[in-house]
Structure formats: C-alpha cells, structure tokens
Amino acid sequence: MKILMVAIPNHHFFQWVNQLKDSGYEIYWLDANDDGVFSHRIPWVTQIKGWKQKWNYPFRQTVKKKFPKLYKAIQNYNQTSLASSLANSINTIKPDIIHCFEMQLTGFSILPVVEKNKIPFIYSSWGSDVYYYKKRGTTNADVTHFMNRVDVLISDCKRDVKILTNLGFNKKSFVFPGNGGLELNKHKIMPQNDRTLIIFKGYQYDSGEAIQIVKAIEVLPFKLIKDVEFHVYSADKEVEAYIKKSKVFKALSYVIHPRHQRLQNEALLQLMGKSIIHLGNNLSDGMPNSLLEAMGMGAFPIQSNPGGATAEVIQNGVNGFLIENPLDFTAISKLIEIALSDLCLRKKAQDYNIRFIENNYKRATLQPEIIQLYKDTIL
Structure with missing residues (x-):
C-alpha cells in the first residue's frame, strides 16, 4: 500500500508517521512548507522536497531580504503551488491513500486536486484546526465543502468530531492523540x-x-x-x-x-x-x-x-x-x-x-x- 501524506514539518506528525515504519506500507511525505531540508526524524520515508522554487536563482535570499517587493513579484512567477506539487506527486506515485494533516495549513490548498480523483482521503485535525476556524476567517460552507471530500476523519478530541458531525459529516471517524500515542519512561x-x-x-x-x-x-x-x-x-x-x-x-x-x-x-x-x-x-x-x-x-x-x-x-x-x-x-x-x-x-x-x-x-x-x-x- 502506498500512502501519500501532506503535512508541515511538525514533531507530532513525525511521531505519527514513525508508527508505520514496520507496517509494510510505502510512505511518501509531501512537505507542505518545503524547507528543502531532508528530515532525519523520518529517514525511512520518501520525502518530497525542493518542489516550491521553479528556479533557485543566485542571491535569492539577498533579494528577499533587501528588496521584498521585487522578491514578491518574482515569486508570483517562480513558485509552484502545493496543489500543483500534489498533482505531480499523485501522477508519479499513484498512491492508494492520501492523508492530509490540518485543514487550514494544507487541506484547503490541496482540495481542488483531491476533488478531481477518488483516491481515499484521510484528514487529521489537530489543535485549533476545527474549533477556531471561524476566528480564522473560515466559514461553515468552507468547512462543509472540504469535509464532503473527506472519507476518514481522525481527530485528537471528541469535541471536534461532534462539531464536524453537526456540519453534516457522516463518514468514518476516529479519536487518537495527534502524535499517535505516548511512550513514557x-x-x-x-x-x-x-x-x-x-x-x-x-x-x-x-x-x-x-x-x-x-x-x-x-x-x-x-x-x-x-x-x-x-x-x-x-x-x-x-x-x-x-x-x-x-x-x-x-x-x-x-x-x-x-x-x-x-x-x-x-x-x-x-x-x-x-x-x-x-x-x-x-x-x-x-x-x-x-x-x-x-x-x-x-x-x-x-x-x-x-x-x-x-x-x-x-x-x-x-x-x-x-x-x-x-x-x-x-x-x-x-x-x-x-x-x-x-x-x-x-x-x-x-x-x-x-x-x-x-x-x-x-x-x-x-x-x-x-x-x-x-x-x-x-x-
């Protein structure tokens, strides 16, 4: 089984993924931030990095620091979107499952792509992702639209499952800690x-x-x-x-x-x-x-x-x-x-x-x- 995960580099994400190390699954991680740095927290995972900049031109960081307006104008043409990167990854990997971590940071960005296929789609909500969505300028319609594409919901609390159920979500849901579980000495x-x-x-x-x-x-x-x-x-x-x-x-x-x-x-x-x-x-x-x-x-x-x-x-x-x-x-x-x-x-x-x-x-x-x-x- 091939699982394509879309998430920012996050301690809890790395802990979750490491549970699957000896499961027999092929895990791919599309870094939603694309910091370009290979993560040694999950070295066994195929990591999709370096997708954001079409051309990493000389003195890019200097231009970013000293000429922010110019940098922004250049980036409008020089930057690949997360959605485009996901589409390319799907075509290359042909995953059996796509797993998205957080709605605000990744989910909304990749929704136009996952709506074009029927690959089983898992969404993990963390922290304030669901409870605070209105404060972040997201509407009920936005959340409902996103959840209509979700096949499996994983939440870190029962409260958020109830919130999303009240908005019409009626598919599979699970409650697990965001890091998958605790190992304590x-x-x-x-x-x-x-x-x-x-x-x-x-x-x-x-x-x-x-x-x-x-x-x-x-x-x-x-x-x-x-x-x-x-x-x-x-x-x-x-x-x-x-x-x-x-x-x-x-x-x-x-x-x-x-x-x-x-x-x-x-x-x-x-x-x-x-x-x-x-x-x-x-x-x-x-x-x-x-x-x-x-x-x-x-x-x-x-x-x-x-x-x-x-x-x-x-x-x-x-x-x-x-x-x-x-x-x-x-x-x-x-x-x-x-x-x-x-x-x-x-x-x-x-x-x-x-x-x-x-x-x-x-x-x-x-x-x-x-x-x-x-x-x-x-x-």
Whole structure:
C-alpha cells in the first residue's frame, strides 16, 4: 500500500508517521512548507522536497531580504503551488491513500486536486484546526465543502468530531492523540513529595494565553513558591519579555525554553516527571499532547477547557483542575494555590492519571489500531 501524506514539518506528525515504519506500507511525505531540508526524524520515508522554487536563482535570499517587493513579484512567477506539487506527486506515485494533516495549513490548498480523483482521503485535525476556524476567517460552507471530500476523519478530541458531525459529516471517524500515542519512561516519574518544579507552556501567539499564567503566579503567596523552580517551555517572545520584566520573577528561580529553540521531547518529559504542576492556557486548542504527557508523568494538570475538550480527560477537582476562563488570572492563581496546598489531592491525581494514560493513550496499544485504520480505508 502506498500512502501519500501532506503535512508541515511538525514533531507530532513525525511521531505519527514513525508508527508505520514496520507496517509494510510505502510512505511518501509531501512537505507542505518545503524547507528543502531532508528530515532525519523520518529517514525511512520518501520525502518530497525542493518542489516550491521553479528556479533557485543566485542571491535569492539577498533579494528577499533587501528588496521584498521585487522578491514578491518574482515569486508570483517562480513558485509552484502545493496543489500543483500534489498533482505531480499523485501522477508519479499513484498512491492508494492520501492523508492530509490540518485543514487550514494544507487541506484547503490541496482540495481542488483531491476533488478531481477518488483516491481515499484521510484528514487529521489537530489543535485549533476545527474549533477556531471561524476566528480564522473560515466559514461553515468552507468547512462543509472540504469535509464532503473527506472519507476518514481522525481527530485528537471528541469535541471536534461532534462539531464536524453537526456540519453534516457522516463518514468514518476516529479519536487518537495527534502524535499517535505516548511512550513514557516510568523510571523518570518522581513521587509528589520530591517534586520541586512548576512547568507551563509559553504560547502567546494566536490563541495562547501564557501571560495570564505568569500573572497568576505573580499574585500567589510568596511563601508557597519561594522554593519552586519555574520552567516555561515553547515560550513566545512576549512571554519571555514579560517574565524578565516581572519584579516577582526576579525573586524566583526560573528557566525559559524559547519556542524557536525547541526543547527535545525527552527532556520535556523528564521535566514533567519532576513537576508539581503543569499548566496550559489557551483560548482555543484540541487535546494537547503536552497535557497528556504531563498527566502520564505525574504532574498535576491545570488546563484551559475550550469547548469542553479538556474535560474529556480531566474530572475537575479529581485528577486536575479546569480553567474555565483563560483570561481570569486571579481564578487561575486560586487553582494553583489550592493544588500547591493539597499534597493528598496531588498524590491521588498522580496515581489516577498515570493509570489513565497507560490505559487509554499508550502508543504500543494504539499503534496496531492505527495501522489497521489504513487497511480498512481501502476495503
């Protein structure tokens, strides 16, 4: 079986694809961004790169930097579209399945091509792809038009399946984590008594609201946090700048892991295994892989709940706390204070969450189901 995947270079995409390494499938990846660089994350996959520039003329980067208007005019003639590249790839590869990751970034661009054939078409929705589509200027008609061509939907949460079902989608659908499943090292999970960190995601761009977390920490009783080391990962520049100007954080121990210097997943998991609390706060999201990873590593989760997605895995007050208003840092602060003050709650949550992730999101368990999904698509 030949599977042609269309996606941007993304950590979760690479993790998903690597599940298929020994499946016997021939996997091809059309890089929707075309950075031109071979990815060593999936070396066994046939990678379609270098398609975007018709002619990589001398001093192209210099022209781009110093003469942006001229560069834009040249690119109108010099750039191949993603749709054209997909059409060429289909003619060459003759795939049995096309699998598109994300609607906004790739799906709409390739729709005119996939509408011209009957090749089984799988679509994976991630994060804010479905829940936030109106905020990104996409209409119900746009989504319905796209979903009419989709044969199989894979979503990272039940919420998005329901949204698309309400818009008329009535074909096969599956709910899997965006990366396909978790592989966690239990030896890196520390008891709650020995944990000394608080970790949170630093997204502020688009729908992220990490600055509200920083504000929530600033109003906590200082005696609760004076011995805590804070780690903010995937931190956008606005978040980094805010923390560095904060008078409260000047008196605290903290480490910033900038978004552009991606923290390796293994290192992130190790930090989660040492963290008392993991916080994530967004106006929109799907089922965050980071949340599932933090739960599996025993960090007490405090997470925003856009559209009820997070409530699919967190029972509020039992195995974590739900942030109902991402813009209310005072309420977020109260949740952090309660969690820090209640060791018994955190211990029970840690035991519950480790079992929950093991039973529902273990990669070794989900992998055969995902491999079978592709086989069933062409039956």
